Amino acid sequence: MLNVCSPSADDQKELSAALTKVPAKPIFAKDYEVARGSSTLDPNAPLPGMPNLPSDAAAAANWVRVRREFPDGVLFGSVQYSFSVDAENMVETLVLRVRDPKDLMEVAIEDSASAVTSASAMLSADTPAARVKLERFGKSSVVLARCPAAEGRPAPDQSAYEAIFRSASSILNRYRDALGVRRMVPQELARMGVGGVAKGTASKGKTP
Numbered sequence: 001m002l003n004v005c006s007p008s009a010d011d012q013k014e015l016s017a018a019l020t021k022v023p024a025k026p027i028f029a030k031d032y033e034v035a036r037g038s039s040t041l042d043p044n045a046p047l048p049g050m051p052n053l054p055s056d057a058a059a060a061a062n063w064v065r066v067r068r069e070f071p072d073g074v075l076f077g078s079v080q081y082s083f084s085v086d087a088e089n090m091v092e093t094l095v096l097r098v099r100d101p102k103d104l105m106e107v108a109i110e111d112s113a114s115a116v117t118s119a120s121a122m123l124s125a126d127t128p129a130a131r132v133k134l135e136r137f138g139k140s141s142v143v144l145a146r147c148p149a150a151e152g153r154p155a156p157d158q159s160a161y162e163a164i165f166r167s168a169s170s171i172l173n174r175y176r177d178a179l180g181v182r183r184m185v186p187q188e189l190a191r192m193g194v195g196g197v198a199k200g201t202a203s204k205g206k207t208p
Helices: 009-020 119-124 159-179 181-191
Strands: 032-041 059-069 076-085 089-098 104-114 131-136 142-145
Touching: 009 104, 009 131, 009 142, 009 159, 032 181, 059 181, 076 119, 076 159, 076 181, 089 119, 089 159, 104 159, 119 181, 131 159, 142 159, 159 181
Parallel strands: none
Antiparallel strands: 032 059, 059 076, 076 089, 089 104, 104 131, 131 142
């Protein structure tokens, strides 16, 4: 089982090393993709990181996705940014895929916020990263996540991992600007009739 709350020293080094490889000032090729849609979430097939739904419940998430290509010669071949919103959560996910994977395959950075605010407010607030994941070729993933307090117990001390969280948050913030999602995402959601403030409570979700 992955120890996402307190990864080992070796896993911390691997996380830090992977984040330093992400281009600080990305230059993109001409190819790009922008998509939007709505996905129904099946309560009988819950997604990782999303609370289980009652068996008779149906939920839907609206999402916007932006994909850009890196030019030849860059370690990463593409970057994909996704923003999803349902009745309770808004989730951002940034995924950078390695062009020629040998060990590292992709780096994923995620954050979330309650849907009681708006997409534009969340994007302008530079919501910090809450989860960093490395997908590796032929190996288990390496994950670091913010862990809340369990029932009757305090939240775990994760101060030792703040440098990793800061690095991931900085990358997410730079790519919000580079991909133009601060303006694009609210516009695309508005085209689907999604905007303003939705009612809900804070909880962790997952991009469909």
